[in-house]
Amino acid sequence: MQLLLESAINDPNLGQASSKRFIVDNCKSIYFAGHESTAVAASWCLMLLALHPDWQAQIRAEIAEVCGDNMPDADSITKMKWMTMVIQETLRLYPPAAFVSREALEEIQVGNFIVPKGVCIWTLIPTLHRDTDIWGPDANQFKPERFENGVSKACKFPQAYIPFGLGPRLCLGRNFAMVQLKIILSLIISKFTFTLSPTYRHFPVYRMIVEPGDGVHIRIQKI
Numbered sequence: 574m575q576l577l578l579e580s581a582i583n584d585p586n587l588g589q590a591s592s593k594r595f596i597v598d599n600c601k602s603i604y605f606a607g608h609e610s611t612a613v614a615a616s617w618c619l620m621l622l623a624l625h626p627d628w629q630a631q632i633r634a635e636i637a638e639v640c641g642d643n644m645p646d647a648d649s650i651t652k653m654k655w656m657t658m659v660i661q662e663t664l665r666l667y668p669p670a671a672f673v674s675r676e677a678l679e680e681i682q683v684g685n686f687i688v689p690k691g692v693c694i695w696t697l698i699p700t701l702h703r704d705t706d707i708w709g710p711d712a713n714q715f716k717p718e719r720f721e722n723g724v725s726k727a728c729k730f731p732q733a734y735i736p737f738g739l740g741p742r743l744c745l746g747r748n749f750a751m752v753q754l755k756i757i758l759s760l761i762i763s764k765f766t767f768t769l770s771p772t773y774r775h776f777p778v779y780r781m782i783v784e785p786g787d788g789v790h791i792r793i794q795k796i
């Protein structure tokens with residue numbers, strides 16, 4: 574980001590107004606794409622773990638095993654298998670990004686459909702992620718174990734699991750987001766137990782991102 578901003582300021586080909594607009598646009602993109610989505614994903618993870626103390630305990634044990642008394646690092650993060658499954662399942666049930674969109678730059682055929690030039694196709698991620706034909710009758714349940722043998726074994730078509738999109742415009746920050754989520758959750762779960770507060774109201778809302786409408790209220794206790 575810093576490199577981008579410095580090169581925009583120093584680029585003689587961009588006028589002052591253009592370089593300012595370029596900088597503001599990029600700050601907005603990174604703030605929106607890179608901050609809110611991960612923060613909201615962390616909130617959904619905490620909500621689901623508060624509801625499922627068994628998974629909370631499982632992950633706590635895993636963190637103790639792979640980190641010991643140390644902070645999570647690049648090595649221990651790759652060993653967090655149960656943690657990865659919980660995050661994957663959270664992103665399946667509550668994908669922060671509600672859709673991915675593509676515009677046909679020329680007429681194309683997709684399966685039996687002819688898509689005329691200029692048409693935009695929106696793929697609704699939550700709909701794909703909860704389709705019982707793809708995920709089975711328990712599609713609406715929180716079951717991280719479905720990811721135990723990877724995405725391809727969790728559902729009928731791996732292309733149906735797209736919390737970070739798919740193809741050449743796949744989320745640029747996917748790996749970074751997963752690392753951030755693992756660190757945040759490890760630090761919280763290793764020090765606290767938590768349950769959902771009775772004041773929590775479950776109503777996911779779409780505000781550019783699908784987020785908990787009234788936040789996530791949890792009761793937290795130091796271990």
Ligand code: HEM
Binds near residue numbers: 746
């Ligand atoms: C849990 C967190 C995140 C989720 C669920 C998420 C989801 C997505 C989705 C669905 C897309 C559209 C992909 C497509 O059209 O196929 C996207 C694009 C993008 N994301 Fe993320 N994202 C997350 C975190 C981040 C982070 C941390 C960053 C940067 C630090 C980031 C940067 C971007 C950028 C730059 C794009 C546009 C890529 C392009 O058009 O080539 N995202 N993200």
